[in-house]
Amino acid sequence: GFKALIFDVDGTVADTERDGHRPAFNAAFAEVGLDWHWDPALYGELLAVAGGKERIRYFMMREGIRLDPGADEDAFVADLHRRKTRHYLAMLSQGAIPLRPGVLRLWREARAAGIRLAIATTTTPENVVALLAHAGEPSLADWFDVIAAGDSVPAKKPAPDIYHLVLEQLGLEASDCIAFEDSDNGARAALDAGLSCLVITTNAYTAGQDFGAAPLILDQLGEPSSPPRLAVGDLAGRDCVDLQA
Ligand code: XBP
Numbered sequence: 001g002f003k004a005l006i007f008d009v010d011g012t013v014a015d016t017e018r019d020g021h022r023p024a025f026n027a028a029f030a031e032v033g034l035d036w037h038w039d040p041a042l043y044g045e046l047l048a049v050a051g052g053k054e055r056i057r058y059f060m061m062r063e064g065i066r067l068d069p070g071a072d073e074d075a076f077v078a079d080l081h082r083r084k085t086r087h088y089l090a091m092l093s094q095g096a097i098p099l100r101p102g103v104l105r106l107w108r109e110a111r112a113a114g115i116r117l118a119i120a121t122t123t124t125p126e127n128v129v130a131l132l133a134h135a136g137e138p139s140l141a142d143w144f145d146v147i148a149a150g151d152s153v154p155a156k157k158p159a160p161d162i163y164h165l166v167l168e169q170l171g172l173e174a175s176d177c178i179a180f181e182d183s184d185n186g187a188r189a190a191l192d193a194g195l196s197c198l199v200i201t202t203n204a205y206t207a208g209q210d211f212g213a214a215p216l217i218l219d220q221l222g223e224p225s226s227p228p229r230l231a232v233g234d235l236a237g238r239d240c241v242d243l244q245a
């Protein structure tokens with residue numbers, strides 16, 4: 001049976017891209033007087049690059065945007081991204097981003113079954129902790145043995161680094177775990193770390209992407225009253241081969 005569930009955050013645990021990150025980027029741009037605006041269609045294209053700072057750089061390169069001669073681009077991007085994080089955290093504290101259907105239920109079932117929980121995300125640790133703190137379940141962050149985030153590895157998804165880090169910190173093999181992702185970049189990262197047991201829950205930005213050899217693709221984890229529903233009972237006592245069947 002499986003020993004741990006490893007969750008991506010953005011797009012998987014909550015619709016943070018749609019309801020949080022995109023508007024937070026736009027608020028940061030406006031705050032410093034930039035006339036940049038990332039509408040949903042453009043943002044969908046920019047999501048090809050994981051990581052907020054990396055995404056800003058990619059946008060500047062794509063649009064041929066150059067800073068004044070002598071300006072420090074690293075500092076510019078870092079400042080913009082800090083502002084963006086502040087706006088994002090403010091949205092969370094206003095309760096703007098609920099967990100996706102079935103996420104909390106599956107975490108509860110996992111805990112009851114003695115299956116450990118971990119997080120492998122590209123965003124910052126404070127964003128994850130704040131999302132969990134405002135999810136309506138006390139001490140939710142304590143449910144996770146490992147929260148591996150953002151800049152703690154050199155290469156972000158689709159590189160497998162963050163998954164290697166989580167497995168190392170859990171002290172488990174890839175074959176002991178199931179990964180939960182929503183995007184092609186996340187699927188690539190999990191699969192390249194050997195996590196062939198992969199559940200994809202798509203969202204508006206990622207439906208229609210190519211998830212490689214992901215065994216299970218759903219539009220949500222779901223609740224008992226609204227199928228599709230993935231239960232820990234479906235996972236306990238099974239292995240990856242069963243999951244693929
Ligand atoms: C998520 C991301 C993140 C968020 C923004 O990818 O790409 O960049 O959009 O987070 P994944 P930061 O779900 O595959 O982890 O701005 O904090 O980097």
Ligand code: MG
Binds near residue numbers: 010011182183
């Ligand atoms: Mg994601």
